[in-house]
Amino acid sequence: MRQLHRFIFLLLIIISVTTLLFFLKSNEFIRDIDVNIIERYLVDNQPVDNFTRCLLDMNEALNALSIPWFLTHGSALMYWRSKNFISDDMDIGVFYEDLRASNLNEKDFLTIMEKKFHFQLSHSYGQIDHGQEWTFSCPKSQINIDIFVFYPYNETNSSFAYWAASYNGLCNDMIYEKCRWTFSKFNLTTFEMYERKFHIVPIEFIIERYGNDYMIPKKYDYFESLKILPNLIMEYKNQTKSVISEKKSKSPAIKLRKEKR
Numbered sequence: 309m310r311q312l313h314r315f316i317f318l319l320l321i322i323i324s325v326t327t328l329l330f331f332l333k334s335n336e337f338i339r340d341i342d343v344n345i346i347e348r349y350l351v352d353n354q355p356v357d358n359f360t361r362c363l364l365d366m367n368e369a370l371n372a373l374s375i376p377w378f379l380t381h382g383s384a385l386m387y388w389r390s391k392n393f394i395s396d397d398m399d400i401g402v403f404y405e406d407l408r409a410s411n412l413n414e415k416d417f418l419t420i421m422e423k424k425f426h427f428q429l430s431h432s433y434g435q436i437d438h439g440q441e442w443t444f445s446c447p448k449s450q451i452n453i454d455i456f457v458f459y460p461y462n463e464t465n466s467s468f469a470y471w472a473a474s475y476n477g478l479c480n481d482m483i484y485e486k487c488r489w490t491f492s493k494f495n496l497t498t499f500e501m502y503e504r505k506f507h508i509v510p511i512e513f514i515i516e517r518y519g520n521d522y523m524i525p526k527k528y529d530y531f532e533s534l535k536i537l538p539n540l541i542m543e544y545k546n547q548t549k550s551v552i553s554e555k556k557s558k559s560p561a562i563k564l565r566k567e568k569r
Contacts, residue, residue: 358449359383359393360501365446366400366453367504369425373417376406378496378507380456381517387499388514389523398446398453401472401509407436407457418442427453439473439486461490468539469493477531481544487534488541492516 356364363383370377379387381399386392412420414436421427426447433441440457456472468490479487496507514522517537528536 357392357394358446358451359395359398362398362446362449362451362453363393363506364502364504365425365448366398366427366444367506369421369427370402372425373410373412373420375402375410375412376507377402377455378509380509380513381454384509385514385518385522387508388511389525397443398451399456400453401456401458404437404457404459407440414440433475434473434486439484439488441473441475458491466490467492471541474534477534479534481546483543483545488543489537490539490541 363379366377377400379393379399380401382395382397383393383399386395410417414432418429418432421444422429427444428447429442430445430452431441431443433439434457436457438459440455442455444453444455445451446453456474458470458472461468461471470491470493471488472491473484473486473488475486479485482488491513494510494513497510498505498507500506516539534540
């Protein structure tokens with residue numbers, strides 16, 4: 309009798325597992341999820357949040373297009389601060405030389421991103437050869453992810469090596485109708501996640517961008533950040549406004565505001 313009970317118990321387990329596997333294979337939503345991610349989640353018991361899911365999807369797309377990329381700005385800040393990417397959106401960077409080497413024009417790039425990888429374009433600013441910024445909506449999480457193109461900064465007598473653009477707000481008052489931000493030369497570093505290697509800007513980049521106290525969370529919106537973050541090229545259409553802005557950036561009031569950001 310005991311053996312019979314044991315047999316029935318094992319049979320029920322086999323039936324349950326078989327039913328679960330059938331459900332996973334037949335359910336369209338589950339089938340769309342990366343099976344490897346599910347396996348790693350079950351084995352490692354590490355939940356995949358929407359921001360990480362978005363990053364993994366972008367990694368798959370850009371790697372397939374042979375476009376090297378790296379985490380930057382707010383997403384890099386969150387990683388160095390707390391080893392996650394949870395924020396308002398995602399920020400990644402691409403060097404202009406790498407984008408040009410892919411031999412993709414913008415139309416082909418956007419078409420492939422949408423049709424093959426299901427990234428929906430939300431905004432496109434600038435041109436590929438000057439100040440390009442794209443905002444996509446990730447396919448499953450619907451989280452926005454910004455791609456900033458980093459260009460060589462070739463101005464003489466400058467210690468900066470790169471520049472990238474952002475738009476709207478006071479940027480509309482600039483001569484190119486965009487804000488150009490400069491960055492010192494940096495070497496990308498790497499980290500591993502889910503058996504994949506990712507590139508990210510180094511701590512030195514974060515300190516230059518957000519200050520030595522980058523570990524302390526601060527609240528400000530995008531338009532406030534345009535007046536707070538350093539290394540904005542003051543190239544206003546109205547030169548008087550440029551002089552005023554430079555004076556304000558050196559004033560105690562702005563320094564105090566930077567501490568509260």
